[in-house]
Amino acid sequence: MCRPLLRIFLFVLLSLPMVERADAAPASATNPIHLPPLKAGRARPLIAIAADNAGTETTDLILPYGVLKEANIADVVIVSTHEGAVSLMPALTINPDMTMATFDTAHPGGADIVIVPALHDSSNATVIGWVREQSGKGAAVVAICEGAWIAARAGILDHRAATTHWYALDEITRRFPETHWIRNQRYVFDRNVMTTVGVSASIPASVALVEAIAGHAEAKAVAARIGIDSWTIAHETAPFHLTMGRMWAAGRNALAFWEHETLSIPVANGFDEIALALTADAWSRTYRSQAIAATGGGPIQSRHQLVLVPDRSAAKVSPQLQLPQAPSAKALDHALAGIAGRYGKTTADLVALQLEYARN
Known part of the structure; x- marks a missing residue:
């Protein structure tokens, strides 16, 4: 999952009480993604992937980057909280393209799409504030896995349907009751905000973004090149639980x-x-x-x-x-x-x- 599994081990050993479950919802065949119009003067979307230098989930960041770059239908940049390398978790280190401050100076109108991976510090005020500002400027926000914590703390999931990693669903439901938390759906799009289940959802969710930007034929071609057959919302939450x-x-x-x-x-x-x-x-x-x-x-x-x-x-x-x-x-x-x-x-x-x- 997006946070160390040893936390779960200690959690069970200490017999902490479980919080109530999120609302169940059957998966429908589709969850259409309707992205906002491009910002003035752009021929194709500008997509910013947020990163905390101190710890950002490996696949949550790299997989959307790789899929969207493979499609070549948008300008994709990785923006970090400050200068220097980004430590990914649980593995790898990368260099970002620019800092959030540099991005804001270069693009005062904001991004068209902001992708938010899970972070080691899901209370990072810099990232939360930046995501809130980007959403306020009209960017669509895509929270991958436990990136939903950042979106929720930015206030952009209130009165929306959303989802996240199976392990976080109970806790995030308790902490943010104004959001309708969904099970049994790989990704959820509601009024300019997209959220996904666990780490592995980042590829199908990214292909769904390609489809929303460039159409079904392009999404199908990209899916074939990277080796997936489907990117629907179909997903079962129940098999993922602690034993x-x-x-x-x-x-x-x-x-x-x-x-x-x-x-x-x-x-x-x-x-x-x-x-x-x-x-x-x-x-x-x-x-x-x-x-x-x-x-x-x-x-x-x-x-x-x-x-x-x-x-x-x-x-x-x-x-x-x-x-x-x-x-x-x-x-x-x-x-x-x-x-x-x-x-x-x-x-x-x-x-x-x-x-x-x-x-x-």
Whole structure:
């Protein structure tokens, strides 16, 4: 999930009371996305992806970036709270394109679309204020996974329907009762604000944005290139829940520190940012392994100009993981199969649970 699973383990051990469940709602066939008109003087949308330098969820940020860049139907920039590299969680480090202050100076009218990933600090006042301002300037806001906390705290989910990661639904319902929290729907669009379920929803939600911007044919072409068949809202929340078996697996892996290992992923200029994000994210959620990127030098660029900052210790780390020679989105299935082979099916299922991903 978007926050460390060990939190859940301790949560259950301490027997804290559960808050009431969010309202259930059946998934319909579609949830049409109607984006606002482009700001004056623009030929195509300007999309800003918000990032907190101190901690931003890996796939929540990189997957929308990769999908939208692949479609090439918008200008996409990563904007950070301050200068310097952005630490992603649970893996990787990247360089942003600019700070929020620089973006505001360059684009006083604001973005057309703002994407908000889950952040390590979901109470970050800088990001909350910036998202609120962008929404006030007419930008559509897309909150990926627990990015919903930022949107809710910015006040832009009041009296709207929304969703988020399965684990956060109960707590966020209690904290923000003015929002109608939805289950069993992969993403929800309500009056210029889009929210999604867990981490794995970032790809279909991003393809849905492509469709809203450029039409169904373009979305279908992008989906085929990255390796997904569908980007509908269809989703079942019920399978994603805590069990004693899952809690035991999390605790066992976390506490068996003598079995922990660091795994490097060799990458070079032109690497597939979607495949890397899915691979590094999944392998860093086992509570037995941490994935790092090995570049053999300084910062390098992905095939869509994402700047990756290598881990300094990567050259000394083995064994190595390999990115699959397959469409980008297939990297998650490949990683889960590798995790099952190395650590067992229970650990692979634990990773899929955190990502809110229904394994094939």
